[in-house]
Amino acid sequence: MAGKGYRASNLAPSTTGPALTNLTVEQQAGAIRLFHCVFNFAGCQSTFAGKREWKRHVSIKHILQNYWRCPEGSCANLSPPSPSSPHIPTDPNGSIFNRKDLFIQHLKRMHAPNLEPLLLPQPTTGSGKKAATTKRAAAQKAAAWTAKILTLQETAMHTRCDLPVFMKCPVPQCTEVFCGVKAWDLRMEHVACHMILRETVVFGGIKDETLVEWASKEDVAIIKRAGDGQGWVLNAPDGMVHGDGDEKGED
Ligand SMILES: [Zn+2]
Ligand SMILES: [Zn+2]
Ligand SMILES: [Zn+2]
Numbered sequence: 466m467a468g469k470g471y472r473a474s475n476l477a478p479s480t481t482g483p484a485l486t487n488l489t490v491e492q493q494a495g496a497i498r499l500f501h502c503v504f505n506f507a508g509c510q511s512t513f514a515g516k517r518e519w520k521r522h523v524s525i526k527h528i529l530q531n532y533w534r535c536p537e538g539s540c541a542n543l544s545p546p547s548p549s550s551p552h553i554p555t556d557p558n559g560s561i562f563n564r565k566d567l568f569i570q571h572l573k574r575m576h577a578p579n580l581e582p583l584l585l586p587q588p589t590t591g592s593g594k595k596a597a598t599t600k601r602a603a604a605q606k607a608a609a610w611t612a613k614i615l616t617l618q619e620t621a622m623h624t625r626c627d628l629p630v631f632m633k634c635p636v637p638q639c640t641e642v643f644c645g646v647k648a649w650d651l652r653m654e655h656v657a658c659h660m661i662l663r664e665t666v667v668f669g670g671i672k673d674e675t676l677v678e679w680a681s682k683e684d685v686a687i688i689k690r691a692g693d694g695q696g697w698v699l700n701a702p703d704g705m706v707h708g709d710g711d712e713k714g715e716d
Contacts, residue, residue, distance in 0.1 A: 499660050506669030507688040507697040516657045525563050527687050530628060533568035533621045535560040537576040565618055572614055578606050626685045635673035636666055669697060
């Protein structure tokens with residue numbers, strides 16, 4: 466308890482910047498990959514130098530709260546949820562995306578209407594009126610496509626699971642708890658401060674039952690019991706969804 470006052474005053478999010486910028490070059494080098502994955506107890510070895518990358522990794526690689534399933538063309542017939550893990554979308558054919566920007570990229574690459582015939586120079590024998598009509602048709606088609614992309618961003622989004630609404634801090638001496646819809650984000654922010662202060666943070670340990678309970682729930686299914694019944698493993702293998710190719714913080 467003696468250290469509590471010290472810790473509390475040092476855990477304000479605003480200390481994040483100064484805490485790191487005040488470090489010497491050597492200390493900064495040591496600070497590289499300060500953040501270890503929340504699911505390292507289930508086998509994820511990823512570590513990160515920055516808080517943002519760390520949070521992003523956990524959200525996109527493990528929680529996957531939202532994902533986008535392409536309903537266009539032949540994609541509509543692909544990727545039914547696997548019967549063995551109905552809550553985890555599978556991606557045998559690349560029609561499920563963990564990021565909206567990747568989904569939009571896919572739409573543009575794979576499903577954009579072919580405007581080329583309309584935009585080709587019209588035969589000179591045709592009247593100027595005909596050329597103007599085809600040009601207008603191309604413009605209308607392009608505008609309709611842009612509108613459709615905007616609609617699909619919303620309608621193709623699926624929610625895989627809900628975030629926890631009650632969490633505790635995993636650090637043994639810390640009694641901090643987090644409630645409500647922001648519980649997950651608040652805890653991540655808080656735990657990051659412990660890590661910046663080089664305090665030992667053990668995820669998934671005896672002090673972290675709120676994480677284990679939530680992540681192993683049937684409708685969350687981020688982790689599952691290891692084959693021998695001891696410990697935990699990740700439920701979703703890497704590459705479950707069409708990917709986050711921007712994992713600079715990995716390994
Ligand atoms: Zn991880
Ligand atoms: Zn598609
Ligand atoms: Zn804490």
